[in-house]
Amino acid sequence: MRDDEFLRGQKVPMTKEPVRALALERLELINAKQLIDVGAGTGSVALEAALRFPALTVTAIERNPAALALIGENRQRLGCHNVEIIAGEAPLALEVMADAVFIGGSGGQLTALIDWALDHMHPGGRLVLTFILLNNLNDALAHLRMRQVSDLECIQLQASTLASLGSGHYFKPNNPTYLISCYKEENHV
Numbered sequence: 001m002r003d004d005e006f007l008r009g010q011k012v013p014m015t016k017e018p019v020r021a022l023a024l025e026r027l028e029l030i031n032a033k034q035l036i037d038v039g040a041g042t043g044s045v046a047l048e049a050a051l052r053f054p055a056l057t058v059t060a061i062e063r064n065p066a067a068l069a070l071i072g073e074n075r076q077r078l079g080c081h082n083v084e085i086i087a088g089e090a091p092l093a094l095e096v097m098a099d100a101v102f103i104g105g106s107g108g109q110l111t112a113l114i115d116w117a118l119d120h121m122h123p124g125g126r127l128v129l130t131f132i133l134l135n136n137l138n139d140a141l142a143h144l145r146m147r148q149v150s151d152l153e154c155i156q157l158q159a160s161t162l163a164s165l166g167s168g169h170y171f172k173p174n175n176p177t178y179l180i181s182c183y184k185e186e187n188h189v
Contacts, residue, residue, distance in 0.1 A: 001048045005078075012067045013041040015104050018159040019130055019177045020044055023102060026128045026181040029053050032099035036120060037061065038090045038113060039105020043071035043083070046102075050080040057082055059096055063089040063107065091116035098122070103129040110136055111143045118147060123186045130179050137178040149182040 003017050015023060029035060029049055033056065037046040040060035050058045060083055062068050068087050075083050086092075091112050101117040117127055127149070131137050137154070144152055156178050160171035 001044075001051070003044070008042060009066050009070045012064065012070055013039075013105060014044050015041065015130060016159065016174060016177075019157055019179065020048060022155070022157065022179055023104075023128050023130060024049055024052065026126065026179065027100040027102060028126050029056055029100060032056055032126075034059070034096055034098045034100075036094075036096065036098045036101045036117070038101065038103045038117065039063075039107065040071055040085075041067050041104060043067075043074045043085075045104060046071070046083050047074055047078055047080050050083045051078060054082065057084070059084050059086060059094070059098075061086045061088060061090050061092070061094075063087070094120060096120065098125060100126040100128070103127070106131075106136060110139050114140065114143050114147070118149075118184050121184045123184055125184045126181065127184065128179065128181045130177055132175045132177055134178075137180070140180055144180065144182060148185040148187070150185050152182040153180070155179045 035049055035058045037060045040046050040062040043060055046058045046060040071085050098121050101121055103113055106113050156176055158176045160173040162169055163172040
C-alpha cells in the first residue's frame with residue numbers, strides 16, 4: 001500500500017512503505033492466524049497485514065491517544081474488521097498467543113518487549129523489529145543473541161524519494177531504518 005492511503009497525524013509515527021513491505025514479507029503471514037503489532041502508530045503495518053490476509057486476526061497495541069484515534073479512523077476507512085485496537089503500553093497482560101509479532105516502537109522498554117513478545121508467540125513464530133536508533137539496534141541484537149531464537153537477521157534500509165527542487169529533481173532521503181527478524185525456536189518455552 002502507498003503511504004498516502006493512510007491518514008497521518010502530527011508526530012504520529014508510521015512505518016514507511018519500503019520498510020513496511022519488507023517487514024510484512026519477513027513476518028511470513030501467509031498461514032498465520034494471529035499478529036500482534038506493538039507500537040502501532042498510524043496502524044500501517046497492522047492494517048496492511050489485515051487487508052492482505054483477511055483471515056488473519058490482528059492486535060494493534062498503542063499508547064498515544066492521537067495515534068489511537070488515527071488507527072481507529074484508518075481501520076474504519078479501510079474496512080479492517082479483523083483488527084483489534086488495544087489502548088495501552090506493552091508489555092501488558094494479553095491473553096493472545098501470536099504466530100508473529102511486529103515491534104515498531106519500544107517506548108524505552110526494548111528488552112522487556114522482546115521477552116514479552118517471545119512469551120506471547122507460538123514456537124516457530126516470527127518476530128520482526130524496526131528501529132531508526134542505532135542504540136536500539138545494538139541492544140536488540142545483544143538481547144536476542146541471549147534468547148532462544150533462530151535465523152537472526154538484520155538489514156539496514158535507506159530509501160529516498162524523488163522530489164522537485166526548483167526546475168530540477170533530487171532524491172529526498174528518509175532516515176536509515178534497521179530491520180531485525182528471527183524465529184522463536186521450536187523448543188522455547
